[in-house]
Amino acid sequence: MIKRSLFTPFRRYWAQERFQLSARVAIALIGAVVPCWYLNASTAVTPLVLGIIASALAETDDNLTGRLKALAMTLLCFLVASLSVELLFDTPILFAIGLFTSSFTFMMLGAMGTRYASIAFASLLLAIYTMLGAENSQDLWYQPVLLLAGASGYGLLSLLWQMLWPNQAVQHSLANVFEALADYLEDKSRWFRPVENLDPQQLRIQAASSNARVVSALNQVKMTLLNRAKRVQPNQRGHRFLSLYFHAQDIHERISSSHQRYQDLAAAFRRSDILFRFQDLMHQQAVACRQISHCLAMGHHYRHSLDNSLALDELKESLDYLKAQKNPDWRSFLVQLDYLFSNLATVERQLANLNNPDVEPQEDTELADSEAHTLSGLWLRVKSQLHTDSQLFRHAMRIAIALTVGYGVIQLLELKHGFWILLTTLFVCQPNYSATRQKLTQRIIGTLGGLLIGLPLLILFPGQEGQLVLMVLAGVAFFILRNQQYTLATGFITLLVLFCFNQLGAGFAVMLPRLGDTLVGCVLAVLAVTFILPDWQSRRLHKIMAVAVTTNRDYLAQIIGQYRIGKKDSLSYRVARREAHNTDAQLSTAISNMLAEPGRYRLAIEECFRFLTLNHAMLNYISTLGAHRTQLDEHKTHRLIAQAHSQIHLQLEALAQQLSDKHCAQPPETDSSLEQALATWREGDDHSVRLILQQLFLIQRMLPELHSLANKLAARTQQAAKTADAH
Structure with a gap:
């Protein structure tokens, strides 16, 4: 029992990805610090530790072969960055030119993919680390060799880790997906409150934010699977991971669906417990998703709870009881509740069968690979971003100019420890104003806290041994907190660097300059993101909205085609579905970012939120059609669906x-008789036909307001442009 009580908390921490990364960093730091302490090589500690930190920040998930290639490229970029600094350090003009060129080039490497973006950022970071210790460098090769030694040590440890636990990244990614699905289910369950005057707009906005997190998690697990299990053979472990991913996608589509206007359901059943039972079932399914996430992370076998089956049975009994009342006012609403019950019953079946991937086998297991894998393909990706409309190009220019100006400030004021300015600018300057503003506050508070704590610690632990232990602990804490609590993480990395430079006898000397340089670096970052090719969200919202409408249109077209040929989760269908959810998430993020920008750059906030609400509702209605795909045989039904879809398609295109054009226009004329046909259905129609007609009607009904919002946004944009020209 004692052994189990000790082992369980360890497994719980071990199941978290950030603690595994921190464990690797701890081992690498100890492996660098202990030999230096034993050999009394205090000057080697700093470059070795900083090399480890940079290598850990450059690490991305991949299979063993991919990690080998990434490590080789990382070390090559590190060598170029470090040697360039050592060679040009005493020639300020050439150094400034090299700093601008290398900063821009490294940042543009991000166009080739996330792996290259991480390597590029870490390479710039290592270059600045080299600048920090350039004055104490014994010769041209001293710092580069030690920095690369630290980076290589961590890289080799990471490779060994990959060989020992090759599937950990997949398990963690899938666990994150089910955790995000649980949050989305909880948010959707709040819609089932039988209260009068239910306003769904805030609920939809919150659900759109939760949906964005699910989309991000699904995208991450797809990339992880592409590296490991793209073409797995049956009976291999990767087959189960792939099956879980497809299950999660289907569950996500069903959760995303909306079968009716929820305010109408709340008004109709405000004196019944039926909506509470739907809410309870969704809550139970959210609990199941969290349990699945826990089991995936811990490597345990998932057992589906009987509570879910009981909740489903009780819901079915309540639904049957309401039907037995034969209330004519409820007839149409009960049809919608039947669809919803069927949808949730399917989700329940999928959750119960997660451990049996062969119960519902996936016919098409190919994953869409959007990454470039050839030199020509990589170059084309970079080339396609070399224009001022590219967000990456704008960010690269800001970083390059800000770092070069920062170097000019160092030279002009003859700041001995001034390279902290460049370090702060690199971390704070983000691709948009909102993220930069957040980092700014966190960086200043974290740095100040780290310095205030560092002073008494340097006094309390004057010996090398104590400081080396604190250095390792600070490095581990930084990686534990980096993605969750950046302010605390900044405080710990400040402590680590203080202890590093104290090994060179400069611990107290860098404290005040570090704070001043942090403030200067933050100012440069804010000025860069505000005045150098600024990327205000209001100026690109219309494009994101246009893409969101287009992807919804394409998703709907894929679904309508399958009502003739039958349900098939083909690659083209899954790509269209993912793109629709991706753009909905991008729209939600862009509007949230706009709210953090200065007031004069915000545009029609109420209209933007209303557009987001309607776009997310449309995606929900389309998802309902996707969740209930089935083959229909009646020719008359097909003709009506085709006519309705054609009309909606033309309106969405317009x-x-x-x-996209930002102009006011009249919407295309609609066929009123067709709208009437969608609004009603025959008693003889089966449930599938009723569902399709209903969802198409719901989509059709929101299009006039979307056109009206587009006109209002265009008018606001034109007015803002005239005001800007006047000033």
């Missing part, structure tokens, strides 16, 4: 064009 809406997307209107948003």
Whole structure:
């Protein structure tokens, strides 16, 4: 029992990805610090430790072969960055030119993919680390060799880790997906409150934010699977991971669906417990998703709870009881509740069968690979971003100019420890104003806290041994907190660097300059993101809205085609579905970022939120059609669906064009008789036909307001442009 009580908390921490990264960093730091302490090589500690930190920040997930290639490229970039600094350090003009060129080039490497973006950022970081210790460098090769030694040590440890636990990244990514699904289910369950005057807009905005997190988690697990299990053979472990991913995608589509206007359901059943039972079932399914996430992370076998089955049975009994009342006012609403019950019953079946991937086998297991794998393909990706409309190009220019100006400030004021300015600028300057503003506050508070704590610690632990232990602990804490609590992480990395430079006898000397340089670096970052090719969200919202409408249109087209040929989760269908959810998430993020920008750069906030609400509702309605795909045989039904879809398709095309061009326009004329046919259905129609007609009607009904919002946004944009020209 004692052994189990000790082992369980360890497994719980071990199941978290950030603690595994921190464990690798701890081992690498100890492996660098202990030999230096034993050999009394105090000057080697700093470059070795900083090399480890840079290598850990450059690390991305991949299979063993991919990690080998990434490590080789990382070390090559590190060598170029470090040697360039050593060679040009005493020639300020050439150094400034090299700093601008290398900063811009490294940042543009991000166009090739996330792996290259991480390597590029870490390479710039290592270059600045080299600048910090350039004055104490004994010769040209001293710092580069030690920095690369630290980076190589961590890289080799990471390779060994990959060989020992090759599937950990997949398990963690899948666990994150089910955790995000649980949050989304909880948010959707709040819609089932039988209260009068239910306002769904805030609920939809919150659900759109949760949906964005699910989309991000699904994208991450797809990249992880592409590296390991793209073409797995049956009976291999990768087959189960792939099956879980497809299950999660299907569950996500079903959770995303909306079968009716929820305010109408709340008004109709405010004196019944039926909506509470739907809410309880969704809550139970959210609990199941969290349990699945826990089991995936811990490597345990998942057992589905009987509570879910009981909740489903009780819901079915309540639904049957309401049907037995034969209330004519409830007839249409009960049909919608039947669809919703069927959808949740399918989700329940999928959750119960997660451990049996062969119960519902996936016919098409190919994953869409959007990464470039050839030199020509990589170059084309970079080339396609070399224009001022590219967010990456704008960010690269800001970083390059800000770092070069920062170097000019160092030279002009003859700041001995001034390279902290460049370090702060690199970390604070983000691709948009909102993220930069957040980092700014966190960086200043974290640095100040680290310095205030560092002073008494340097006094209390004057010996080398104590400081080396604190250095390792600070490095580990930084990686534990880096993605969750950046302010605390900044405080710990400040402590680590203080202890590093104290090994060179400069611990107390860098404290005040570090704070001043941090403030200067933050100012440069804010000025860069505000005045150098600024990327205000209001100026690109219309494009994101247009793309969101277009991807919804394409998703709907894929679904309508399958009502003739039958349900098939083909690659083209899954790509269209993912793109629609991706752009919905991008729209939600862009509007949230706009709220953090200065007031004069915000545009029509109420209209933007209303557009987000309607776009997310449309995606929900389309997802409902996708969740209930089935083959229909009646020719008359197909003709009506085709006519309705054709009309919606044309309206969505016109809406997307209107948003893209930023001009006011009249929506295309609609066929009123067709709208009437969608609004009603025959008693003889089966449930699938009723569902399709209903969802198409719900989509059709929101299009006039979307056109109206597009006109309002265009008018606001034109007015803002005239005001800007006047000033």
